[in-house]
Amino acid sequence: MAEKIAIIIGAGPAGLTAAYELLEKSDVKPVIFEMSDDIGGISKTVEYKGNRMDIGGHRFFSKSQRVVDFWKKILPVMGAPAKDDLFLGRKVTISSEKDSPNPEKTDKVMLLRGRLSRIFFLRKFFAYPISLSVKTLANLGIVRTIKIGFSYLKVRIFPIKIEKNLEDFFVNRFGRELYLTFFKDYTEKVWGVPCKEISPDWGAQRIKGLSITKAVWHAIRSVFKGKKSLDDKSVETSLIEEFMYPKFGPGQLWETVAEIVRDKGGEIFMNTRVVRFKVENGKVVGVVVKNLKTGEEREVSGDYFISTMPVCELVEGLGEMVSSEVSEVAHGLKYRDFMTVGLLLKKMKIKNETSQKSIGDVPPDNWIYIQERDVKIGRLQVFNNWSPYMVRDLEKTVWLGLEYFCNVGDELWSMNDDVFAKFAIGELAKIDIIEESDVLDSVVVRMEKAYPSYFGAYGQFDKVRGFVDRFENLFLIGRNGMHRYNNQDHSMMTAMVAVENIVAGRVDKANIWDVNVEKEYHEKK
Numbered sequence: 001m002a003e004k005i006a007i008i009i010g011a012g013p014a015g016l017t018a019a020y021e022l023l024e025k026s027d028v029k030p031v032i033f034e035m036s037d038d039i040g041g042i043s044k045t046v047e048y049k050g051n052r053m054d055i056g057g058h059r060f061f062s063k064s065q066r067v068v069d070f071w072k073k074i075l076p077v078m079g080a081p082a083k084d085d086l087f088l089g090r091k092v093t094i095s096s097e098k099d100s101p102n103p104e105k106t107d108k109v110m111l112l113r114g115r116l117s118r119i120f121f122l123r124k125f126f127a128y129p130i131s132l133s134v135k136t137l138a139n140l141g142i143v144r145t146i147k148i149g150f151s152y153l154k155v156r157i158f159p160i161k162i163e164k165n166l167e168d169f170f171v172n173r174f175g176r177e178l179y180l181t182f183f184k185d186y187t188e189k190v191w192g193v194p195c196k197e198i199s200p201d202w203g204a205q206r207i208k209g210l211s212i213t214k215a216v217w218h219a220i221r222s223v224f225k226g227k228k229s230l231d232d233k234s235v236e237t238s239l240i241e242e243f244m245y246p247k248f249g250p251g252q253l254w255e256t257v258a259e260i261v262r263d264k265g266g267e268i269f270m271n272t273r274v275v276r277f278k279v280e281n282g283k284v285v286g287v288v289v290k291n292l293k294t295g296e297e298r299e300v301s302g303d304y305f306i307s308t309m310p311v312c313e314l315v316e317g318l319g320e321m322v323s324s325e326v327s328e329v330a331h332g333l334k335y336r337d338f339m340t341v342g343l344l345l346k347k348m349k350i351k352n353e354t355s356q357k358s359i360g361d362v363p364p365d366n367w368i369y370i371q372e373r374d375v376k377i378g379r380l381q382v383f384n385n386w387s388p389y390m391v392r393d394l395e396k397t398v399w400l401g402l403e404y405f406c407n408v409g410d411e412l413w414s415m416n417d418d419v420f421a422k423f424a425i426g427e428l429a430k431i432d433i434i435e436e437s438d439v440l441d442s443v444v445v446r447m448e449k450a451y452p453s454y455f456g457a458y459g460q461f462d463k464v465r466g467f468v469d470r471f472e473n474l475f476l477i478g479r480n481g482m483h484r485y486n487n488q489d490h491s492m493m494t495a496m497v498a499v500e501n502i503v504a505g506r507v508d509k510a511n512i513w514d515v516n517v518e519k520e521y522h523e524k525k
């Protein structure tokens with residue numbers, strides 16, 4: 001009997017998880033085609049002169065124990081650090097746990113990290129999520145605080161009955177005044193369109209159960225019960241206070257998965273793009289792939305097809321069988337692109353004013369949301385705080401990631417790298433986070449189609465889904481594959497469910513689309 005083949009499009013978290021699961025649970029051979037020369041998709045790690053960048057920031061936390069077990073199987077988690085040592089330097093104190101790997105002696109390990117993200121607004125730091133603390137009230141001022149309180153009470157008494165857009169979603173959970181203060185400008189900076197034009201589905205997937213009530217209750221519980229660990233599945237993802245993280249960034253985990261896939265007989269072809277699909281009798285039977293270095297095209301046959309490629313490109317690859325209606329919707333789907341400036345500094349101008357330890361007085365945040373309205377930067381990553389191994393000279397330099405949300409071809413995207421880096425440095429200096437004279441080096445990284453958007457033709461996406469679901473051996477998974485703003489763990493779950501369907505012979509795709517739709521889904525896995 002001939003060996004069955006699964007063609008997998010994309011070597012990001014979803015595609016690699018699917019390949020790994022197929023090798024673990026079936027006799028189907030995975031063959032991956034990745035159009036770039038990087039493993040991990042947006043979860044890759046970019047290295048620049050010995051310093052490593054995490055594109056977008058990836059906390060390894062999930063309510064799905066299955067996903068957590070997957071991560072731990074690939075990269076074991078080192079034992080908890082001594083109470084007074086949070087991996088601030090390269091020399092760490094290991095607990096007495098017998099089999100705890102020492103990160104100084106092995107590269108393939110996960111670290112346990114403390115989580116801190118804050119909002120930078122009015123040139124001040126605010127807790128994220130917003131908490132009812134003395135500092136928050138002082139930063140906001142009495143007048144704004146009273147407005148926020150009454151605004152929230154009003155919406156609790158008279159909620160918006162039908163949430164037509166993302167603005168309605170935010171107002172229902174936080175009140176109009178808090179929405180206008182903290183959510184409106186930042187969200188529109190991220191997406192480039194008014195919140196009234198964005199589907200509330202985005203909030204349902206990214207924020208889920210979070211609200212003022214839950215944030216305040218979390219803060220009260222924290223006083224009496226301590227921080228929320230990654231083992232506590234009852235806490236909202238936005239409220240977790242520790243997470244796992246690969247020693248050398250998220251790409252390390254996916255590069256390890258790729259090694260395992262190859263070792264077990266799977267194949268991965270880099271710089272190879274799927275350009276067309278071959279269909280017979282309602283089933284996909286093959287793909288035409290193009291080597292992007294040589295231009296050579298060839299046809300590859302398969303039994304199953306798992307796609308993480310952007311839906312608009314998949315529909316285009318299906319050719320003339322696609323109706324004009326489906327094609328119009330697919331090509332009307334929008335994306336938000338992403339640029340990061342890696343910035344190496346002698347020091348930061350802002351200092352650590354928290355109770356958490358940090359090296360060189362660097363603010364201990366993993367990332368900082370920049371709410372200031374006079375700059376375009378959206379978020380600032382402090383790579384020193386993700387893992388000390390991300391920075392070549394941890395004691396003498398600070399390694400930052402300045403994140404911008406844009407569209408291919410717009411003003412920001414069209415700047416050449418040197419001009420854009422200078423622009424970004426100027427913005428960070430303008431809001432008093434750095435001094436330009438402390439900059440040592442910079443690099444620019446661009447990511448197309450980083451975020452599938454919830455506007456444009458998104459409201460008619462069911463027409464595309466209905467069409468592609470007819471192909472019983474074609475499975476759409478992952479963020480771009482499903483045009484859904486999934487987290488890394490959600491993308492992995494879609495891959496796991498797709499493999500389960502293949503093994504069980506299930507052709508209905510409803511359970512794949514259900515991932516990250518129902519709030520309780522992961523808590524039951």
